[in-house]
Amino acid sequence: MAICFRSVTTNAARNSATSKHFVNGVSQSSRLFSSGSPFLLNLGNTPAQAHAHAAFPSPAANHAYAAQFLASAAASGVGGKFLQPRQRTATASSVDATPLPQFPCEKSAIDRTFQQQTGTGRERAFSVNDLGVVERQHSRWVRNLPAVRPFYAVKCNPDPTLCRTLAALGTGFDCASGDEMALVLGMGVVPNDIIFANPIKNIKDLKYARAQGVKKMTADNEAELYKIREIFPEAEIVLRLLADDSGSVMKFGAKFGAPLVQVEGLLKTAKALNLKVIGTSFHIGSGCFDAQSYRKAIELSKHVFDLGIKVGLPKFTFLDLGGGFPGNPVENERNGDVPAFEEMAAVIREATAANFPPESGVQIIGEPGRYMATAWSTLFVLVQGKREVPKVAEDASSTRRFLYYINDGVYGSFNCIMFDHAHPEPIPAYRFMADRVSLDRRQSAQREAARPFAMSSAASASMMSSLFSSADSSAPLSARAFHTTFGRDQACQGTFFGPTCDSMDVVATDFPCEELFVGDWLAFAHSGAYTSAAATTFNGMPKPTAHYCRSRQPSPKAE
Numbered sequence: 001m002a003i004c005f006r007s008v009t010t011n012a013a014r015n016s017a018t019s020k021h022f023v024n025g026v027s028q029s030s031r032l033f034s035s036g037s038p039f040l041l042n043l044g045n046t047p048a049q050a051h052a053h054a055a056f057p058s059p060a061a062n063h064a065y066a067a068q069f070l071a072s073a074a075a076s077g078v079g080g081k082f083l084q085p086r087q088r089t090a091t092a093s094s095v096d097a098t099p100l101p102q103f104p105c106e107k108s109a110i111d112r113t114f115q116q117q118t119g120t121g122r123e124r125a126f127s128v129n130d131l132g133v134v135e136r137q138h139s140r141w142v143r144n145l146p147a148v149r150p151f152y153a154v155k156c157n158p159d160p161t162l163c164r165t166l167a168a169l170g171t172g173f174d175c176a177s178g179d180e181m182a183l184v185l186g187m188g189v190v191p192n193d194i195i196f197a198n199p200i201k202n203i204k205d206l207k208y209a210r211a212q213g214v215k216k217m218t219a220d221n222e223a224e225l226y227k228i229r230e231i232f233p234e235a236e237i238v239l240r241l242l243a244d245d246s247g248s249v250m251k252f253g254a255k256f257g258a259p260l261v262q263v264e265g266l267l268k269t270a271k272a273l274n275l276k277v278i279g280t281s282f283h284i285g286s287g288c289f290d291a292q293s294y295r296k297a298i299e300l301s302k303h304v305f306d307l308g309i310k311v312g313l314p315k316f317t318f319l320d321l322g323g324g325f326p327g328n329p330v331e332n333e334r335n336g337d338v339p340a341f342e343e344m345a346a347v348i349r350e351a352t353a354a355n356f357p358p359e360s361g362v363q364i365i366g367e368p369g370r371y372m373a374t375a376w377s378t379l380f381v382l383v384q385g386k387r388e389v390p391k392v393a394e395d396a397s398s399t400r401r402f403l404y405y406i407n408d409g410v411y412g413s414f415n416c417i418m419f420d421h422a423h424p425e426p427i428p429a430y431r432f433m434a435d436r437v438s439l440d441r442r443q444s445a446q447r448e449a450a451r452p453f454a455m456s457s458a459a460s461a462s463m464m465s466s467l468f469s470s471a472d473s474s475a476p477l478s479a480r481a482f483h484t485t486f487g488r489d490q491a492c493q494g495t496f497f498g499p500t501c502d503s504m505d506v507v508a509t510d511f512p513c514e515e516l517f518v519g520d521w522l523a524f525a526h527s528g529a530y531t532s533a534a535a536t537t538f539n540g541m542p543k544p545t546a547h548y549c550r551s552r553q554p555s556p557k558a559e
Ligand SMILES: Cc1ncc(COP(=O)(O)O)c(C=O)c1O
Pocket: 001, 002, 153, 155, 156, 174, 197, 198, 283, 285, 286, 287, 322, 323, 324, 325, 367, 368, 369, 370, 371
């Protein structure tokens, strides 16, 4: 796991985003359904199953099936509702032209969900997840790596709707535990489309894998081979190799992967135990900034395939390229140090053609996590408290600094700060929406301007209740007019605390940001990878709810 919200919304990306891009993300109808819905669709005839005997389902079959799947999902209501395309009233010239980070999907799909959530008195943080982004990332994969079947790394974001969508598109799944296997098996994914890719397996999970017929699994040490021999002797073992992960933010080498010096011994042990080794895997590290890492690891794999023959094992037939692919949804766009996916794919195509050409009969898979999940999700959180940091007398002319208290933090979605080296960047939601400012936000500023910090608790309670029950989102106000009217100080800094009582619950520190008010919503783009997956409810703080949309057309930049 690795990388950050910021890594996919770098300054370069920001600067290349035109205001037009955001302003003109005009109305297209999207189908929305909510997370708790019974998304009961028959996946019993996915392309993966229909093509169980072929190496891979054809991309065309995948896409045809996916279209059918998603259409039937929407038609069956999937527990959700259709929202009408909203009326657009703001014009391009009325919005703030400040360059904004790029967003991966057709904006109005997110916008409608945002209006729905904030316009009905909700104050809980929520994510808006766009299946259209997932579809486009998948087809981009198929275009660039047609010979590599993606096995989505469920750990990255086990959202059932995301997994169902990927299953419908024909991906396989990388599962790290019995629960992850149960999740995708419950969707109709066949055991053969799962790899149990945790080199150290819990015994109960190993028994579960055997009971379910999930045979493919990774291992990287002798003790594990003995464990597998005892519990699941028919397993198909994929030897996890220690790859050079020096080109990645998040390195796995200290924990997983057999060093080359041990590989021959392990292969001999496997042979002695009469285990079936089918091939090798590696993980070049998550958040990879050196595309050549794949080439080196593929060459290493070829060497180990040859070692297998040397020790007398049957010829290997399976190569697993692991994860490490970037979540940036913009094609061919390098993101700071992170190469574009296309750049990595070119290296992989060349290296696999040289070492594992089609006539070798080797099945090749990848285990993308963040590639599939990063960009589909936008997280919205509420500013529920605010304090200004007093200026010291001699520093009277310095930037105003505020402390904001938001309703999701490091114990929730922002655990990625700790576990994924993330640097989340808050964006005032009205900027995200760019062309529409909801009435409740305007009210919040009006009310706070009237009596900023000296409210009685009763007054405060009444303000909050009217603030959050405002349902009128039909009063657009341009961002620029808003600034003029209410005199927001533009050049401030904000430190954003999460909702718990822990002072280490900090999401961003001294972040350049205009002044915000209680009741403002903030957006965090590209927040789908390694966020909700590990969120807790520490201090009784609820996790964000998840909402779904499917943008039908990509933004011009994203495709
Ligand atoms: C075995 C394995 N495969 C795939 C992944 C996914 O990596 P990424 O999100 O970088 O694609 C991980 C991440 O931890 C992993 O451990």
